[in-house]
Amino acid sequence: VTCLLGAIERLRATTDEWSGTVVAVFQPAEEYGAGSQAMIADGVLDRFPRPDVVLGQHVTPLPAGVIGVRPGTQMAASDGLTVTLHGRGGHGSRPHSTIDPxxxxxxxxMRLQTVASREVDPRDVAVVTVGSIHAGLxxxxxxxEAKLELSLRYPDDEMRDRVLAAVERIVHAEAVASGAEVPPTIVTDHTLPPTINDPDATARAVAAFERAFGEGSVVDPGMFTGxxxxxxxxxxxxxxLVFxxxxxxxxxxxxxxxAGATLERDIPTNHSPFFAPVIHPTLERGVDALVVAAREFLD
Incomplete structure (x- = not known):
C-alpha cells in the first residue's frame, strides 16, 4: 500500500512525461482470496477504466533491491477447505459407547500427508496442509465432531482435480473406517486460480527493470506455492498480467x-511473526518498480 501510494505520487508529479490512464487498486482481503472478486462484483471494471494490462507486486524474503519475476505460472492455485468429521459424543470413561471424532x-x-508424498509425481508440485484442528472442550x-481446515496448492487445474479427489476419498474412507454414522462434511471456503504472467508483457517489464536497476537486479524466483x-x-x-x-x-x-545454507532457518518468510522487511531500500525499490513498470506500458 505504501509503495503504491508513493508510485501514484511520483506518476502524478510527472504527468507531462507520459499519457494514458493509471488505475491504482488498493485491494482488501487478498490473503483470504475474496477481495478482487468482491471489487469485481461491485463493478470496479465498469465504474472505472478497464485495464490494458494488470501490474502488481508483493514483498518477499529476497535481498532488498532484488526483483523476482518469471513468465508463466508465478504462483500456485489454491483451495481452502473446512472438513467436519461427525462422531458420537459421550463420557471419556466410556469410549466404547462413542464414535471418537x-x-x-x-x-x-496422517493419511492426508500421503497425498503429496505418495500420489503426486515428485517432479510435480502439490501441497496439502492441515493448518487448523478443533475438537472438544x-x-x-x-x-x-472435529473440524479440520485445509490449505491445498497446485500449479494447474489437472493437479487440482487429482488432489481434491484424493482428499475427498481419504476423508470419507477414514470416516467409514472409524464407523461414523454420518458422512463427513467438506466445504470449500475459497478458491484461487494460478497467478499466470503473460510472457510478452513480462519480458517487457523485465527489460524495463534491468534498464532501470542494472544487470543482476532481476531474478527468476521459481514458482511460489503461495x-x-x-x-x-x-x-x-x-x-x-505481470505480477x-x-x-x-x-x-x-x-x-x-x-553462504551458510541456512536460508530456511535464518530468513523469516511471509506470515512468520519475525518477518519484518528492512525499510530502506525496500520502500524505494518498491515505489521505483511500480513506476518503471507503469511507464513501460504508458505512452
Missing part, C-alpha cells in the same frame, strides 16, 4: 544465510 481426525491428518468428554487473487482482474478483463516480487531482507543477512 478426535481419533478419526488424527487418522485423517474438556478432558473427560468425547466430543461429537497464492494470490490479483489475477482475477486480468482474467475478467481479458488482458495480460512480481521484490525483496525486503537485509542483503548482508541474506548473503550470510545463503
Amino acid at each position: 478426535i481419533v478419526m481426525a488424527a487418522a485423517t491428518v 474438556k478432558n473427560n468428554i468425547i466430543p461429537a 497464492s494470490e487473487d490479483v489475477s482475477w482482474f486480468a482474467r475478467e478483463s481479458g488482458v495480460p 512480481w516480487f521484490w525483496g525486503g531482507v537485509d542483503p548482508e543477512a541474506f548473503a550470510a544465510a545463503k
Whole structure:
C-alpha cells in the first residue's frame, strides 16, 4: 500500500512525461482470496477504466533491491477447505459407547500427508496442509465432531482435480473406517486460480527493470506455492498480467544465510511473526518498480 501510494505520487508529479490512464487498486482481503472478486462484483471494471494490462507486486524474503519475476505460472492455485468429521459424543470413561471424532481426525491428518508424498509425481508440485484442528472442550468428554481446515496448492487445474479427489476419498474412507454414522462434511471456503504472467508483457517489464536497476537486479524466483487473487482482474478483463516480487531482507543477512545454507532457518518468510522487511531500500525499490513498470506500458 505504501509503495503504491508513493508510485501514484511520483506518476502524478510527472504527468507531462507520459499519457494514458493509471488505475491504482488498493485491494482488501487478498490473503483470504475474496477481495478482487468482491471489487469485481461491485463493478470496479465498469465504474472505472478497464485495464490494458494488470501490474502488481508483493514483498518477499529476497535481498532488498532484488526483483523476482518469471513468465508463466508465478504462483500456485489454491483451495481452502473446512472438513467436519461427525462422531458420537459421550463420557471419556466410556469410549466404547462413542464414535471418537478426535481419533478419526488424527487418522485423517496422517493419511492426508500421503497425498503429496505418495500420489503426486515428485517432479510435480502439490501441497496439502492441515493448518487448523478443533475438537472438544474438556478432558473427560468425547466430543461429537472435529473440524479440520485445509490449505491445498497446485500449479494447474489437472493437479487440482487429482488432489481434491484424493482428499475427498481419504476423508470419507477414514470416516467409514472409524464407523461414523454420518458422512463427513467438506466445504470449500475459497478458491484461487494460478497467478499466470503473460510472457510478452513480462519480458517487457523485465527489460524495463534491468534498464532501470542494472544487470543482476532481476531474478527468476521459481514458482511460489503461495497464492494470490490479483489475477482475477486480468482474467475478467481479458488482458495480460505481470505480477512480481521484490525483496525486503537485509542483503548482508541474506548473503550470510545463503553462504551458510541456512536460508530456511535464518530468513523469516511471509506470515512468520519475525518477518519484518528492512525499510530502506525496500520502500524505494518498491515505489521505483511500480513506476518503471507503469511507464513501460504508458505512452
